[in-house]
Amino acid sequence: MIDNTPLIKAVNVRKIYRIGQQRIAALDNINLSVAHGEMVAIMGQSGSGKTTLLNCLSGLDTIDEGEIAIANQNLRDLGDNERTKFRARHMGFIFQDFNLLPVLSAVENVELPMLVSRVPARRARKRALEMLDLVGLSQRARHRPAELSGGQRQRVTIARALTNEPTIVWADEPTGNLDSETAQEIIQLLMTLNQTQHQTFVIVTHAQEVGKQADRLITMRDGRIVEQG
Numbered sequence: 001m002i003d004n005t006p007l008i009k010a011v012n013v014r015k016i017y018r019i020g021q022q023r024i025a026a027l028d029n030i031n032l033s034v035a036h037g038e039m040v041a042i043m044g045q046s047g048s049g050k051t052t053l054l055n056c057l058s059g060l061d062t063i064d065e066g067e068i069a070i071a072n073q074n075l076r077d078l079g080d081n082e083r084t085k086f087r088a089r090h091m092g093f094i095f096q097d098f099n100l101l102p103v104l105s106a107v108e109n110v111e112l113p114m115l116v117s118r119v120p121a122r123r124a125r126k127r128a129l130e131m132l133d134l135v136g137l138s139q140r141a142r143h144r145p146a147e148l149s150g151g152q153r154q155r156v157t158i159a160r161a162l163t164n165e166p167t168i169v170w171a172d173e174p175t176g177n178l179d180s181e182t183a184q185e186i187i188q189l190l191m192t193l194n195q196t197q198h199q200t201f202v203i204v205t206h207a208q209e210v211g212k213q214a215d216r217l218i219t220m221r222d223g224r225i226v227e228q229g
Ligand SMILES: Nc1ncnc2c1ncn2[C@@H]1O[C@H](COP(=O)(O)OP(=O)(O)OP(=O)(O)O)[C@@H](O)[C@H]1O
Pocket: 017, 018, 019, 024, 026, 044, 045, 046, 047, 048, 049, 050, 051, 052, 053
């Protein structure tokens, strides 16, 4: 049977930040659906709510109104611990600043989420090496982050995000700390993973190139989606 349910569904989502008397509607009536295998870019000016949207969709942050369902699971129905487990099982994350552990080698960084999920050590090592191969870094498996270039570090982060075969990978400014040539390589890698592995990506970015190459571009302004091409 064909599964037509969207992988990500957000209905009338609002998120308010309160600082003293001030209320900021960081997300204002967001409605959004993302299908399995889509590559979606979220763009918009600084402060328009992109990171807030990513954090709310991924359950890192809570919402004030509306509903968010991921793979048919309403996030509201999960307690904190359950939400953490749900994230570990279904989601991978890529951030601008890589978030790699400096004392671990590339392969150890990549296998970490698997060891946390209690994958046996030998299997985790094998898969981590396969993932590093997939992102073109097999020759650097024993290097620590400080011994890698920015682009190579981001490849390690991407390999780590994909190890647990996540349903969705969220990326917040994945090329933000990279020069334009390296950024283009990373975008190309994400596109290839989207096409060959059918990996669903939701990417917050300022890079026009990502917006142009994604299946769909969502533009935000003042907490609202103003365009969903
Ligand atoms: N923890 C917080 N407390 C209060 N206000 C916040 C908080 N986080 C974000 N905001 C406000 O919410 C709005 C949306 O912020 P957000 O970080 O989502 O924007 P963004 O589009 O990701 O910006 P940038 O491109 O600069 O990263 C902004 O007005 C911001 O000042």
